Amino acid sequence: MRLARVLAEDWLGHYPEFRDFFVRSFDLDRVGLARPGWLRAPSGAAYALIFIGRSGEPFPSGVEIHAVVPALEPLDEAQVDRDLWAILQWVVAGVGGVWTVEALQATGQLFRIAVAVQQSGD
Amino acid sequence: MDALALRDGIHQQWPFAPHFARVNGWRMHYVDEGAGDPVVLLHGNPTWGFLYRDFVAPLTEAGHRVIIPDMIGFGLSEKPTQENDHSLDGHIANLTALMRGLDLQRITLVCHDWGGPTGLGFAFSNSERVRALVLMSTWGWPLPPAEFHTRIFPWRMMHAPLIGPYLLGRHNALARRGVYLSVVDRARFVAGAMTAYEAVLPDPASRLLTWVWPRWIPMDDTARARDRFAWLERQLRACVLPALLVWGREDDVFDPAIFATRFKQLLPQAEGPHLVTGRHFLQEDSGPEIAARIVDFLRCVP
Numbered sequence: 001m002r003l004a005r006v007l008a009e010d011w012l013g014h015y016p017e018f019r020d021f022f023v024r025s026f027d028l029d030r031v032g033l034a035r036p037g038w039l040r041a042p043s044g045a046a047y048a049l050i051f052i053g054r055s056g057e058p059f060p061s062g063v064e065i066h067a068v069v070p071a072l073e074p075l076d077e078a079q080v081d082r083d084l085w086a087i088l089q090w091v092v093a094g095v096g097g098v099w100t101v102e103a104l105q106a107t108g109q110l111f112r113i114a115v116a117v118q119q120s121g122d
Numbered sequence: 123m124d125a126l127a128l129r130d131g132i133h134q135q136w137p138f139a140p141h142f143a144r145v146n147g148w149r150m151h152y153v154d155e156g157a158g159d160p161v162v163l164l165h166g167n168p169t170w171g172f173l174y175r176d177f178v179a180p181l182t183e184a185g186h187r188v189i190i191p192d193m194i195g196f197g198l199s200e201k202p203t204q205e206n207d208h209s210l211d212g213h214i215a216n217l218t219a220l221m222r223g224l225d226l227q228r229i230t231l232v233c234h235d236w237g238g239p240t241g242l243g244f245a246f247s248n249s250e251r252v253r254a255l256v257l258m259s260t261w262g263w264p265l266p267p268a269e270f271h272t273r274i275f276p277w278r279m280m281h282a283p284l285i286g287p288y289l290l291g292r293h294n295a296l297a298r299r300g301v302y303l304s305v306v307d308r309a310r311f312v313a314g315a316m317t318a319y320e321a322v323l324p325d326p327a328s329r330l331l332t333w334v335w336p337r338w339i340p341m342d343d344t345a346r347a348r349d350r351f352a353w354l355e356r357q358l359r360a361c362v363l364p365a366l367l368v369w370g371r372e373d374d375v376f377d378p379a380i381f382a383t384r385f386k387q388l389l390p391q392a393e394g395p396h397l398v399t400g401r402h403f404l405q406e407d408s409g410p411e412i413a414a415r416i417v418d419f420l421r422c423v424p
Binding site (some may be wrong): 007008009010011012014015018019063065081084085088091092098099100103104106107108110111112113 | 204205206274275276278279280281282283284285286287288289291292293295298299300303337
């Protein structure tokens with residue numbers, strides 16, 4: 001298997017509640033950089049969350065999402081895109097407060113993101 | 123994206139020779155046409171010099187030298203790939219490096235969107251080089267931002283952590299759909315211009331600044347750029363430069379009733395605001411009309 005980076009965020013702290021969500025969800029105050037966070041998307045595919053530390057900033061400063069794929073096989077990019085959308089919905093639901101899945105869905109539809117448009121028609 | 127890789131349809135509208143300068147270690151692309159007192163045309167997010175394609179001929183024919191830089195991170199300039207490579211002060215310094223490198227004097231700065239805070243930052247720290255200001259759909263004060271910028275849907279959600287890189291990075295949502303929604307004549311935009319904005323942001327990593335700039339808009343007193351914007355506002359209050367305000371009548375992001383009015387209060391000597399057909403990207407709908415306004419304005423500026 002290999003890890004293929006499919007999405008990267010340099011600055012989780014832009015809205016600190018997003019960073020707090022990852023700290024809670026993956027026990028990062030205790031785990032730190034010792035191991036990735038693991039997710040399984042609705043498709044069944046596995047993803048590794050690699051957290052990034054940066055001197056002078058609260059941990060984690062960033063996060064990369066890597067698809068776990070067979071070593072010599074290309075990515076199924078359409079599947080990855082749907083999985084990422086599902087992961088973003090999970091993140092937004094977990095952050096909570098003013099951040100709602102409905103607002104994410106509406107934003108995706110406004111920008112004609114295929115998976116968001118498709119879900120709105122389901 | 124190399125200048126030579128621009129598609130034929132874009133070349134026909136953008137026939138200008140590319141120039142490159144090294145600014146703060148980055149490769150900056152700019153256009154340099156005509157001769158005379160320079161008019162420097164500054165774009166914002168997520169556009170590039172192409173936004174001003176209809177301005178070059180009228181301004182050069184009126185006896186001006188036209189300089190159109192592509193902000194580092196956009197257009198044909200180098201595109202850093204780490205968020206920390208971008209800051210408001212850094213972009214002001216990039217512009218300053220180009221202006222000093224070309225040793226421009228008697229500059230008229232034409233500022234749109236983030237070309238406003240960066241252009242004004244240069245103007246107020248290099249006032250001996252600046253002759254006049256033209257301001258369009260921009261701002262130069264810390265708080266409050268437009269009501270639009272305070273909303274979760276769509277603005278704050280659009281550039282939230284991970285969501286910005288997904289929507290604006292993987293899907294190029296701002297250069298594709300965002301600009302489209304912010305012009306009046308959308309059919310004409312699709313037929314003649316949209317490709318030019320998409321083509322220079324071909325890969326997710328090349329689109330970084332499209333979600334980084336929104337994160338630099340001050341939303342509260344802890345914002346990174348709050349002090350710089352407060353300085354810009356103080357400088358605007360003290361500014362006596364001749365100025366021209368041009369705004370899109372249909373601008374629902376930087377509402378002319380709020381933003382043009384505020385500039386008029388800060389710069390009472392300013393001509394205008396002149397309202398033209400246009401939303402935020404008013405140059406797409408009224409480029410020749412705005413260019414003519416600038417030519418007329420500069421005829422009266424000493």
